[in-house]
Amino acid sequence: MKYGKWIADGIFAICTFIFWRVRYPYALTYQEQFQMFLWDDDYFLGRVSEPGGLARWVAECLVQCYNNVTVGAIILTIIFLMMQQLTWKLMKKESPLSYDSTSKGNKSEGLSFFYALSFIPVFALWFQMGDENTMLTFPVSLLFAMLAMLHYTYTQFGTWQRYIYFIVMSCLLYWTAGPVVLMFAVWTAAWPLDTKWKHSIGTSTLILLIHVIICCTIIWASARVLPYTSARLFRGIDYYRYPLLMPYLMMAIELLCVVIPLFPLRELQTIAHPQEKGKSTQLGIVKALGLTVFIFVCALLIIPKGFKAKTYELIEYDYLVRTQQWQKIIAKAEKQNPDLPMSVCATNLALGKTNQLGERAFHFFQNGGEGLIPHFERSFVSPLITSEAYFHLGLVNSAQRLTFECMEAIPNYNKSVRAVKRLVETNLINGQYEVARKYINLLKKTTFYSHWATQAEQLLCNEQAINQHPLYGELRRSHLQEDFLFSEQELDKIMGQLFLQNPNNHLAKQYLMLYPLLEKDIPKFMQYMGVIQQKEAYMPTIAQQGVAIAYMQQRQQPPQGLLNDIILSQCNDFSQTLSQGGMDSPLLNRFKGTLWYYLVK
Amino acid sequence: MKKIIHILQNVLKRVTTPSLSGRVRGGSIWGGSFLLLLSACTSHPTDPEKTDALPPIYPDYIGVTIPVGIAPLNFSVEGNDVDRVDVTVTGQNGAALHTNGKTAQFDIEEWHQLLEENKGSELRVSVCAKENGKWKQYQDFTITVSSLPLDEWGLTYRRIAPGYEVYSHMGIYQRNLSNFDEEAIIDNTQVPGACFNCHTANRTNTKQMVFHVRGENGATVMQIDGKREILKASNETLGGSMVYPYWHPSGEYCAFSTNTTRQSFHVVPDERIEVFDLASDILVYHPKTHEILTDSLISRPDWSENTPVFSPDGKTLYFLTCQQQEYPSHFKDEKYNLCKIAFDPATGHFGNHVDTVFNAVSMGKSLTWPRPSYDGKYLLFTLMDYGYFSIWHKESEQWLMDLSTGESRNLSEINSDDADSYHNWSANSHWIVFTSRRGDGLYTRLYLSSIDEKGHFSKPFLLPQKNPKEYYNESLYSFNTPDFTNTHVSFNSHLAAQEIHTPHRVETKMK
DSSP states (O other), rough: HHHHHHHHHHHHHHHHHHHHIIIIIHHHHHHHHHHOOOOOOOHHHHTTTTTTTTHEEEEEEEHHGGSSSHHHHHHHHHHHHHHHHHHHHHSSOOOGGOOOOTTTTSSHHHHHHHHHGGGGHHHHHHHHHHHTOOOTTHHHHHHHHHHHHHHHHEEEEHHHHHHHHHHHHHHHHHHHHHHHTTHHHHHHSOOOSTTTTTEEEHHHHHHHHHHHHHHHHHHHHHHHHHHOOOHHHHHHTSSSTTTOOOOHHHHHHHHHHHHHGSHHHHHHHHHSSSOTHHHHHHHHHHHHHHHHHHHHHHHHGGGGSOHHHHHHHHHHHHHHHTTTHHHHHHHHHHHHHOHHHHHHHHHHHHHHHHHHHHHGGGGGGSGGGGTTOOHHHHHHHHOOOHHHHHHHHHHHHHHHHHHHHHHOTEEEEEEEEHHHHHHHHHHHTTTTTHHHHHHHHHHTSSSSSSSHHHHHTTTTTTTHHHSSTTTTTHHHHTTTTTOOOGGGHHHHHHHHHHHHHHHHHHHHHHHHHHHHHHTOOOOHHHHHHHHHHHHHOOHHHHHHHHHHHHHHHOOOOTTTTTTTTHHHHHHHHHHHHHHHTTTTOOGGGGTTTTTHHHOOO | HHHHHHHHHOOOHHHHHHSSSSSSOOOOOHHHHHHHHHHHHHOOOOEEEEOOOOEEESSTTTTOHHHHHHHHHHHHHHOOOOOOOEEEEEEEOOEEEEEEEEOOOOOOHHHHHHHHHTTTTTTEEEEEEEEETTEEEEOOEEEEESSSOOOOEEEEEEEOOOOOOOOOOOOOEEEESSSSSSEEEETTTTTOOOOOEEEEEETEEEEEEEEEEEEEEEEEEEEEETEEEEEESETTTTTOOEEEEETTSSSEEEEEEEEEEEEEOOSSSSSSEEEEEEEEEEEETTTTTTTTEGGGSSSSSEEEEEEEEETTTTTTTEEEEEOOOOOTTTGOOOOOEEEEEEETTTTTEEEEEEEEOOOOOGTTTTEEEEEEOOOOOOOEEEEEESOGGGGTTTTTTEEEETTTTTEEEETTTTOOSOOOEEEEETTTSSSSEEEOTTTTTOOOOEEEEOOOOOOOBBOEEOOOOOSHHHHHHHHOEEEEEEEEESSOOOOOHHHHHHHHHSOOOOOOEEO
């Protein structure tokens, strides 16, 4: 069984690492982008000056390392292992409910049987961390609390010294880790303050009440002097991204971390091994192994359910857009057709950036013009991809606005290192050098962006370098010259202005061509194609399909040579199928992936 | 090691300071101990190279005029290679102050003593900077200690990121002008999702205070002589909420505007946001009866009336007026004039005609934020190309009208190339505080300036901070709608937040 523990730990660690590194690396980068950890005394002071602040600072320090997903996965593996090991260490301490001063031996075997129980809190935490709004501050705070609980069990004070210790430690734990101090309150109530005490149920309940009241009073009192509501302080300032929410499971996890170690294991062991007390038998090993396998299998089945597929699909798309992995986006969309506004937007952007939009847009699900530029929502997530689309289109002001809005919308009032980096870029492009300098100076205090910031600093006030920059220079050339107020209702016109301003803006050209088609507005499409054709002979497959249907609607033949013969033939075929079978005709399925099919479905 | 000591020192300060403002404060025994510690490794200028140039200091405090009682004008010498500065401030009346460190930071008590001793005269500032291991001595510069008193305890302002539609952490803050202490009057960590704005005291007297709360728990919060009322944010008859308040000098009334405000966004690099009103009217609120007084002359259809302010005698109500345009297509045609109407405080009645006080439209301009001085001599306002939300207009400039002659002039001595606007007077009308984006073009900061008997303003100085370079560089907040305050604002934000959270609101009624 000794090696059994090592094996269980090893399997657990490997599974944890693979899970985060291979299956959900985007979950890590998602967290990393919504904070801006600075190596700065003011930042540190800002954090430690509020309850739970030290745990938050430590958690944010760790989360910044998610920038490298391998390191991030290692960090989470270590945290999970620490939590399991602490649970086990607390379990190994005899609980007051099973306290028996005469029975000292045989506990390692019995507890080994229950070793699998020590995984339950961490598995519950793992499930909870599938909720992308659970902050790492929560597990770090749990570790703080469990360390305090463990330390308490080692103290060798008298009764009153222990009380003083309890109060001092409660204050300290609350200030460093937040309301997990309530775990400490419960633990210290259940753990004998004085082993001479007879722990009747009544006494235990009274002690528990006193301890909980003391800790609640500390939290409540802090709300009188701190700019937070009591409810927020009881939930933890940074346990969950939304200040007004805290899932019940998080409270249950806190409870599990206390209750599992307090299980009357000795009594349970007697029930589990009535005949084998004190002996290590084959049957005991089988039972221990069985329980471990059972808990691990349950975890394997249940934990993935905590990670909502649609949420993580969007998170992955967002990461791929952020890192400009256009081919991976297309490959992902080919595997599973995107059907959410953000994933459709990402796919269209990737197709546009690889000049495939005019050929393949209708190979994928489309949801109208919003598939190119989704409407703005007051959210810290969804406008991120939209802002990327604006940025690559050359609408730098709109990209800047949405980036800023996303950062301001982060519910826990964090700043975003990704957003600040983008703001440096937009301000450099717009020539707002002093603002860019301000953000650069902040990024220089980060771990993983300081190198980039130092390089960006070279561009400050350097018009020539920016104009020659492959991305920034191109975006500058796309700047609109005539001022007007942005309108989401007139995006097509703005695309037109972008294209006219810079005919090399291929993304704007593709969006201009596609937008009216997505809106099923063929006359407008023909009008825009006229504008495009004045600058460039651009006639991809989708445009040809559009022109063919436009002429067909007018009952006219397109000019000779304008359209591919195959397209014309397919269009006639489509027309006949439609007129004979109507819009519900199953024969229309042959035209899936064409504009025509999109128009009638 | 020094860094660690510095951090520990600041942790202790933070934890023992009641408010969490996000910055480090100065002036404690710990600071003194630390300075002693530092003095052990101080490097003093030896045989410095002399230069005729003025020192490149941040903030630019060269030649400014300051009031007695202001916090020390700490500064740093610009340049990546500056590792140390040595500064001596000598008063004309003999006393002197010396500091040596990475930046120039003066002892608060010694600074105040120096200013007291040199009231009405000049301070000579000698700056030496150690660059690349060599000391350089710059040309001395002067700071004038005004004989005009400030007579204010501090400032109140809104601290918020210069964002678009979404707002993150923000609040209304107060700052002690004699040191660097800043604390929240109310912060939206106490009312999550709320935005506080338009806070106003009556002639800097915070016994009468009002501010507006936007968001799910919208309200207008009034506190008069310690008694707080949470008014319903919007009056249904009025059709909107009460914003841009200004107290009647008697405290019996408070003027507001009610605005249907929209925001749009520019597409060109130099512009960001445009704020305009689809409609707006002005009104006067009577707190004792909860009645709203209005008149057809100040709520005309097809016209937008805005930002009302009372004259110091309380018998005139100034306000902006503009013909409503088609928005957003004709947003550049939204141009406001300054008008006035008589007001009878005894009856609450308005006069029977409106006069134009300043015709900005005839100049092709638009006027906003009128602020009469409390002594009745002047009227400060902002002039811009169009609209009224001057903070997003780089061209906005402050103007001064001499109310005795009706003449107005551009205050070029305090304006900059960037947005200069929202101003307020000290109660004695000797000083003003205003906002400017001259620092970096986006983040609004506060500047103070004094006016002499001839109506000329002194060179404005940036609101002092313990370490201004670090503070302003790292702050991601703008400082909006500043006003002087004659005392520390006593406001129980904890209880107020609880009240704002409840649905209970005092109804207002139309008279």
